[in-house]
Amino acid sequence: MEMFAANFLAGGPAAFVRRSDFGKDFVFGSATAAFQIEGALEKGSRGDSIWDKFAKDNDLFKPYHEDAVNHYEKFEEDVKLMKEIGFDAYRFSISWPRILPTGKLESKNKEGIDYYKKLIKTLKDNGIEPYVTLFHWDLPHALQEEYNGFLDRRVADDFGVYADVCFQEFGKDVDYWITLNEPFTYAYSAHVDKVHAPGLGTVTQQLFATGTNTEGGAPAATTTEESADSVMVFKPTTSWASEAEFLDPFAYPYIVTHNLLLAHAKAVEIFKNKYQDPAKKKKIGITLVSMWFEPRNPDDEKDKAAALRALDFFIGWYLDPLVHGDYPKSMREYVNPDHLPKMDAADREAIQGSYDFIGVNYYTARYCLKYYGSRKENGVEVPIGKDTGASAWLISYPKGIEGLLLHIKNNYKDPLIYITENGIDDHDDDSSRHWDSFFDEKRVRHIHDHLNYLLEAKRKGVNVKGYFVWSLLDNFEWNNGFHARFGLIYVDYKNNSQRHPKLSAAWLKQFLADK
Numbered sequence: 341m342e343m344f345a346a347n348f349l350a351g352g353p354a355a356f357v358r359r360s361d362f363g364k365d366f367v368f369g370s371a372t373a374a375f376q377i378e379g380a381l382e383k384g385s386r387g388d389s390i391w392d393k394f395a396k397d398n399d400l401f402k403p404y405h406e407d408a409v410n411h412y413e414k415f416e417e418d419v420k421l422m423k424e425i426g427f428d429a430y431r432f433s434i435s436w437p438r439i440l441p442t443g444k445l446e447s448k449n450k451e452g453i454d455y456y457k458k459l460i461k462t463l464k465d466n467g468i469e470p471y472v473t474l475f476h477w478d479l480p481h482a483l484q485e486e487y488n489g490f491l492d493r494r495v496a497d498d499f500g501v502y503a504d505v506c507f508q509e510f511g512k513d514v515d516y517w518i519t520l521n522e523p524f525t526y527a528y529s530a531h532v533d534k535v536h537a538p539g540l541g542t543v544t545q546q547l548f549a550t551g552t553n554t555e556g557g558a559p560a561a562t563t564t565e566e567s568a569d570s571v572m573v574f575k576p577t578t579s580w581a582s583e584a585e586f587l588d589p590f591a592y593p594y595i596v597t598h599n600l601l602l603a604h605a606k607a608v609e610i611f612k613n614k615y616q617d618p619a620k621k622k623k624i625g626i627t628l629v630s631m632w633f634e635p636r637n638p639d640d641e642k643d644k645a646a647a648l649r650a651l652d653f654f655i656g657w658y659l660d661p662l663v664h665g666d667y668p669k670s671m672r673e674y675v676n677p678d679h680l681p682k683m684d685a686a687d688r689e690a691i692q693g694s695y696d697f698i699g700v701n702y703y704t705a706r707y708c709l710k711y712y713g714s715r716k717e718n719g720v721e722v723p724i725g726k727d728t729g730a731s732a733w734l735i736s737y738p739k740g741i742e743g744l745l746l747h748i749k750n751n752y753k754d755p756l757i758y759i760t761e762n763g764i765d766d767h768d769d770d771s772s773r774h775w776d777s778f779f780d781e782k783r784v785r786h787i788h789d790h791l792n793y794l795l796e797a798k799r800k801g802v803n804v805k806g807y808f809v810w811s812l813l814d815n816f817e818w819n820n821g822f823h824a825r826f827g828l829i830y831v832d833y834k835n836n837s838q839r840h841p842k843l844s845a846a847w848l849k850q851f852l853a854d855k
Contacts, residue, residue: 367428367758390481460510475521507614518699524658661688
């Protein structure tokens with residue numbers, strides 16, 4: 341395997357990276373999310389989430405079915421696979437409606453709690469550290485019906501109650517908590533693009549990455565090919581769209597973001613006041629996602645400024661309030677002041693500093709330039725990397741992980757960081773059980789080269805302590821359904837969800853054995 345790997349792993353600043361290069365305290369793991377792998381939507385007294393009906397209404401489970409991965413029944417087998425590969429840790433999410441079916445304390449569900457206790461115990465018995473995410477987009481349907489979910493500040497208190505239950509029930513065996521996964525994606529894809537549940541908002545290219553200014557223009561552009569006339573439009577579930585008409589749809593992502601930050605802060609406050617040990621062995625953080633942006637013309641100062649502004653509108657949207665206490669200056673300058681919530685003193689006090697670590701999900705990058713108008717008219721559809729995944733947006737650019745980490749270190753007080761997701765997908769099609777699917781050398785190259793640049797960032801002083809591959813298993817990939825496969829483990833959706841390790845799993849097993 342090593343000879344094979346050395347022959348085709350040529351990317352990155354060094355020829356071949358080893359686990360021992362990262363140090364003994366560096367954590368390697370894999371990641372999943374509850375709605376993407378559990379199935380069992382109607383088992384264990386689970387309540388509906390906003391994704392249940394959204395997925396069914398839009399036929400997203402086809403051509404398979406909601407139990408195609410069936411981790412709910414097969415978690416013990418999956419933990420054995422993690423141990424066989426050699427992972428130190430496993431990042432997974434708890435389903436809010438499996439714990440509190442209505443989203444409220446009075447619906448507390450013992451069956452759901454017992455399920456996660458069994459999963460956590462199985463992990464610990466096999467020497468695998470659980471990293472637990474509280475919210476990976478599966479909001480209880482009842483809360484969306486009651487007050488439009490994260491469009492209403494009341495959600496922060498309900499999230500705090502849910503988090504408190506989780507800390508109390510699972511905290512003895514869980515040392516690492518993540519409040520939210522990718523709040524940017526939840527705010528944007530679910531409340532602008534309409535491609536995620538609950539499918540609200542207005543589809544517009546002007547909000548992508550950079551937001552809109554008071555005159556409606558976009559302050560920076562990226563090479564993404566998404567535009568208002570090419571985005572898939574999904575059906576919003578039930579009457580949510582009409583119920584939110586009192587709000588300006590262009591304000592949705594900004595309101596949702598603010599309430600996500602308040603929910604995060606509420607959970608952190610409860611954790612620190614009631615559950616965190618004095619030595620802070622137990623830690624809590626948040627997982628953020630960002631592309632890396634590079635100026636299309638590296639010597640052009642306006643393009644450089646556009647790239648920094650794009651970072652502000654992606655990861656700065658969340659890190660600036662968390663670290664500095666307010667939204668980025670560029671957002672306050674460009675976003676319509678009627679859309680961007682004001683950070684009052686109480687909100688600032690709650691949000692600022694509410695983390696022990698920052699999780700970073702990194703997948704891809706884009707070039708960036710300064711202009712107003714159509715992307716296609718300005719000829720910026722130039723890909724930044726060579727390898728692409730099954731998803732058109734995923735262009736593999738390993739060097740970007742180093743740039744992003746250094747940007748965070750230099751602009752956000754050098755936080756403790758974990759790479760909580762990184763991966764690449766391939767297609768699910770008629771050939772996917774054959775050679776191309778199992779001999780996934782593109783995934784091996786993608787992981788290896790990202791680890792190379794991650795190591796470079798670490799050597800330059802970034803306080804990064806872990807790397808989690810997305811994903812352990814092929815799974816339900818949201819608006820892509822089962823058509824994109826990110827897994828190290830192939831899941832045969834047609835044959836009792838059988839698990840088959842891919843080449844990437846074998847490569848990682850060898851990599852992780854080198855301690």
